[in-house]
Amino acid sequence: MWEILLHSLRKGVVTAKPAAPLPHDLAPAPRDSAGPIELLGEALRSEIHRLFGRSMKLRHVDCGSCNGCESELQALLNPFYDLQRFGLDFVASPRHADALIVTGPPALHLEEALRLTDEATPRPRLVIAVGDCACSGGFCAGSFATRLGVHEVVPVDVRIPGCPPRPEEITRGLLKALRK
Amino acid sequence: MTGSTGTPPLPLDHVLRSLRERFADAAIEAEPGRRREQRVAVPAARLSEVAGAVRGWGGSLITAFALDEREPHGHFRLRYLFSMAQEDAVLTLESAIHAGDPHFPSVTPEVPAAHWLEREIQDMMGLLATGHPDPRPLVAHDGWPRGCHPLRRDFVPPGDMAWPPRFAFTPVEGEGVFEIPVGPIHAGIIEPGHFRFASVGESVLKLDVRLGWKYRGLETLARGKRIAPALEIAERACGLCAFSHALAFSGAVEEAAGVLAPPRARALRSLAGELERIYNHCGDLAGILLDVAYAVGAAEGQRLKEVAQQACDALFGHRFLRGLCVPGGVTRDLDDARQRWLRALLARLRVDVEELVRAATANDAVMDRLAGAGTLGPEPARDLGVVGPAARACGIGHDVRRAHPYAFYPDLDFQVPVRSAGDVSARFSVKADEIQESINIIDQTLLRLPGGPLLTERVVPPAGRSGLGLVESPRGLLSHWIRAGEDGTIDEWRMRSASHANWPAVAIAVLDNIVPDFPLINKSFNLCYACVDR
Numbered sequence: 001m002w003e004i005l006l007h008s009l010r011k012g013v014v015t016a017k018p019a020a021p022l023p024h025d026l027a028p029a030p031r032d033s034a035g036p037i038e039l040l041g042e043a044l045r046s047e048i049h050r051l052f053g054r055s056m057k058l059r060h061v062d063c064g065s066c067n068g069c070e071s072e073l074q075a076l077l078n079p080f081y082d083l084q085r086f087g088l089d090f091v092a093s094p095r096h097a098d099a100l101i102v103t104g105p106p107a108l109h110l111e112e113a114l115r116l117t118d119e120a121t122p123r124p125r126l127v128i129a130v131g132d133c134a135c136s137g138g139f140c141a142g143s144f145a146t147r148l149g150v151h152e153v154v155p156v157d158v159r160i161p162g163c164p165p166r167p168e169e170i171t172r173g174l175l176k177a178l179r180k
Numbered sequence: 181m182t183g184s185t186g187t188p189p190l191p192l193d194h195v196l197r198s199l200r201e202r203f204a205d206a207a208i209e210a211e212p213g214r215r216r217e218q219r220v221a222v223p224a225a226r227l228s229e230v231a232g233a234v235r236g237w238g239g240s241l242i243t244a245f246a247l248d249e250r251e252p253h254g255h256f257r258l259r260y261l262f263s264m265a266q267e268d269a270v271l272t273l274e275s276a277i278h279a280g281d282p283h284f285p286s287v288t289p290e291v292p293a294a295h296w297l298e299r300e301i302q303d304m305m306g307l308l309a310t311g312h313p314d315p316r317p318l319v320a321h322d323g324w325p326r327g328c329h330p331l332r333r334d335f336v337p338p339g340d341m342a343w344p345p346r347f348a349f350t351p352v353e354g355e356g357v358f359e360i361p362v363g364p365i366h367a368g369i370i371e372p373g374h375f376r377f378a379s380v381g382e383s384v385l386k387l388d389v390r391l392g393w394k395y396r397g398l399e400t401l402a403r404g405k406r407i408a409p410a411l412e413i414a415e416r417a418c419g420l421c422a423f424s425h426a427l428a429f430s431g432a433v434e435e436a437a438g439v440l441a442p443p444r445a446r447a448l449r450s451l452a453g454e455l456e457r458i459y460n461h462c463g464d465l466a467g468i469l470l471d472v473a474y475a476v477g478a479a480e481g482q483r484l485k486e487v488a489q490q491a492c493d494a495l496f497g498h499r500f501l502r503g504l505c506v507p508g509g510v511t512r513d514l515d516d517a518r519q520r521w522l523r524a525l526l527a528r529l530r531v532d533v534e535e536l537v538r539a540a541t542a543n544d545a546v547m548d549r550l551a552g553a554g555t556l557g558p559e560p561a562r563d564l565g566v567v568g569p570a571a572r573a574c575g576i577g578h579d580v581r582r583a584h585p586y587a588f589y590p591d592l593d594f595q596v597p598v599r600s601a602g603d604v605s606a607r608f609s610v611k612a613d614e615i616q617e618s619i620n621i622i623d624q625t626l627l628r629l630p631g632g633p634l635l636t637e638r639v640v641p642p643a644g645r646s647g648l649g650l651v652e653s654p655r656g657l658l659s660h661w662i663r664a665g666e667d668g669t670i671d672e673w674r675m676r677s678a679s680h681a682n683w684p685a686v687a688i689a690v691l692d693n694i695v696p697d698f699p700l701i702n703k704s705f706n707l708c709y710a711c712v713d714r
Contacts, residue, residue: 007535060369064394066710068419068500071463073369075489078482092367107713109321109393110372113365139416144330144337145397164419166499 040171041086047178048087052098055087056178058128059097061117063153064107064146068164069131073101075167083171094118099126099177102154105133105146111153118154126157128177130170135159195237195264195271196220203230216584217270217648224275224284227258228311231273232290234262239271240578241565242650243659243676244287244297246305248333250279256307258284260294261648261659265583270648277307286312293565295684297676304331304399319392319713330400352378352386360695364393371709375698382694387687394713402673407433407507407639410670414660415502417675418711420463423456423501424653425675425711428660431586431649433507436641436664443588443630445509450588451625452492452501452510453651454618459488460654461569461611461618462533464706468608469540471700472549477540484532491525509635519626526619537612550605554701556689557602566685568656568678570705573610574602580652591628594621602689604704640668653678655707677711 048056060073076083077090091097094117106114118127129150132138137148150156158180160173199220222230235241239262247257255276262271277284286309287294298309299318306329309315320328325338352359358379364372376388398417402410414429415422427449434441441449466481489499496504496512504510514522540546556566558574571578579596581589597613599606641647641664649660656678665671682705690701 061365062369062371062394064396064710064713065371066416066419066422067371067708068416068422070369070371071419072499075482075486078486079479080483080486090369104394105396107394107396109395110364113372113393117365139412140396140398140401143397143401145395145400163416163502164500166493 044175045086056098057091057096058099058101059094060101063104063110063114065103069103072164072167081167094120097121101128102150103131103134105137105140107146114153128158129156130160132161132163135161219272221274227275228285228287228290231287235291241293244294245674246301254279268584282307283310288312292563319395349376349388356380373709379695384690387690389687392713394710398714406669418708421653423452424651424658426505428649428651428658430505430507432647432660432662435647436645437639439636439639441509442633444632445634447588447625447629448510451622454621457618457654458615459485461615464611467703471703474546480536508639530619533615553604553697554689555603560688564685565681567681569610570682572598573606575600580650580657584650607704679707680712682707
């Protein structure tokens, strides 16, 4: 117990602190899309309060992505970003969801699954396409086994492009979705 | 491991002599191979027998695929690639299948590792594997129209593109047997797959895994593309092993073109490959701990994955290292300041991983779940051709970095951690040890980083030449095979990932375990779906 406390004190709070900052002169030029996660998160929290009262629940549907977008969506919940603290979470059932997060071009094999998941989501709901594939087919464009974006199967409210979009970019996109 | 000194034995000499002696009647012609590949033509009728013999002589199946050569030659061609690990050689068995009679005797009864590969050949090329123990479609869901074989050269996409997924499952009957269907959409941020459990009480009696949901037709899509866009497709076949895919693809193109990446590029490739292994394995440790509800450890593992990915981003401009590896070399360099920064970061990571593993393994509640769960014995693992950390957790010390050294590995001294228990705990330990070993490899690479250019001149393989790239991805053996077309295009591309080899083993490892342990066992393998479905 004391050891754990000591350890925590030594390590400090890791949330939203750059995990491994490069020395200032080495750091890459800041990307305009990425802001400090705290500021984004607080903005997200106030939008969620305005629209949903307390929290927003997302249901993720993978429709044939490469697993890159999944990894970045999972990263949103890691101790560094920890979006749960701003009232955002992923749920296991579409029945509990306020929004669907869809990744993948979609693959034809998953069209029916996407449609059924969408039907099972209570209205009103947002559909958010995450990643280049979900926005426009991405690198799969031209394949006979995929569509040119999620909007060909279900109506899309917001697109978050990127291959894959960084966690900050996804957060910013979610904010955009709520301000719409 | 150091580079071999003296004159190496002629690859495969012994095996080829045995082949000639034992199968003299089978009209085997051994054409002299290139750098490390030896091809042997075998009549289809004897394929299974010869493949069985090769396996007996120490060959392990890398991949198997079919090529459509009806246009010039009037036949399909089957290829079974075996790794002869002790000699860094590849033995390829080839059979011509007459276009008018598209059948071949299945090799699976002799070499079970060919199981899924042959089912896929049936789907993709329309060749029937007679005598296959489970000839159901693998990728092609049962709604595919008749005659839809996407890897045939004359393939025309069917007009009716809505493919409702319908499956035939193997029914399990008996008193008290329940069927539990799971998926394809799962309760979490995970990829889609359908699992059909047959259970008695809580014990799993049988697990039927149906994948293919993410099928995007990538191998068909890449056909005829120039190298750069084809690389983009190869790199995006899998998100988490993106660098390994780019490396294996680049290796295949370089072999076909007969060029070698410059020394500094080879060293940076090893370095990036190990960074990829580190962030994947940190994520895997987190996943395993999350599934036994050890939240503190899971959070720490996720944090370490994030640290490694941010390092990838800061050093090479992409959290998944995309765009770094190209045929002919790498696109980004590491200057001295960045090297020092990376070494300091990894020194901290090393201590953090040690602490995490110590805390987790000292926790009885955690070990109670890990030890003995999802045991995979060495025999089924060997039969099914299991690769990577999953194989090394049940005593099979195979590692591509040793067996077929590439990039900077011939110049590096490193260990291959092996455990024997074959359970979740063993897979956890192997991955934890591999993180430490990866940090060793990166440290060594940085100490001995050669100078010189990052890229060779243009890499354009002559039309018709083929190449094979083998890489130890975080999940194990990954192979990319290409044949060049005219004007620097890719004519044919075949890829097999480690997950493709390992999925059938998950269905074995889960037997007699309780259903609630399935997520844990599945996570301990942490297989990818995207690069299996393709």
